[in-house]
Every structure is written in C-alpha cells, then in structure tokens.
Amino acid sequence: MHKCVEICVNCVLSEAKAVRQELEQYARTLGLEGMMRCKEDGVCDIIIAGAKDHIDMFIERIAQYVHENRVREFEVEAAFKDRDYRGVFRSIE
Numbered sequence: 493m494h495k496c497v498e499i500c501v502n503c504v505l506s507e508a509k510a511v512r513q514e515l516e517q518y519a520r521t522l523g524l525e526g527m528m529r530c531k532e533d534g535v536c537d538i539i540i541a542g543a544k545d546h547i548d549m550f551i552e553r554i555a556q557y558v559h560e561n562r563v564r565e566f567e568v569e570a571a572f573k574d575r576d577y578r579g580v581f582r583s584i585e
Contacts, residue, residue: 496526496541498571501554507562508534516583518553522546525577529584540581541573 503511512530519526519540524547526540540550557563 493544494542495544495547496539496571496573497547497551498569499538499540499551499554499566501536501538501566502564503534503536503557504562504564505534507557508536511557511562512536512583515550515553516581519550519581522550524550524581525579527577527582527584539571541577 501511501515508530512528515536515538516528519528522542524540524542526538526542528536528538528540530536540547551568554563554566558565
C-alpha cells in the first residue's frame, strides 16, 4: 500500500544541514520519492510518497532526531501526490 504525507520539520539551527543531508539519503535508501525544501531558519517542508511501511520508518527517524535534540518538533499530515516525482527524492535549496 502506498502513502503520501507532508512533513514540516523544525530543526535545531546548528543541526539543520546535517539533518537535511541525512533525511535526503535515508529517503533515497528507502526508495521514497518526493522533495524537501529547507529554509534558512531551519524549517524543512517535505512531501514524500512511497510504501506505507517505508514512510513510517522515515517518520520514526525524524522522531528519533527529536529525542536526540536535533529537531525541535515536526508535524505530519496526509497528502495527495499531486505530481510525478519520477521515483526520485530531491532536495531543493
């Protein structure tokens, strides 16, 4: 079963670049598609689609960053896949 979600991640500013890079690599490792747009204030907006269990694993990784004090908070909302990401996860700066 496939799933698509929007995630807003509020990173601790000193960790933002590392978290972005790690999430980008993890999404690719899981075979997820979508995009991530990060702002200078440490907030990353992510739309991601793929197998439900892989999306859940991705969200669990973000939750782990909260416990490690690398992410302040995050929100997840159900979304519709409104475009073709061509099976690729991209980071837009």
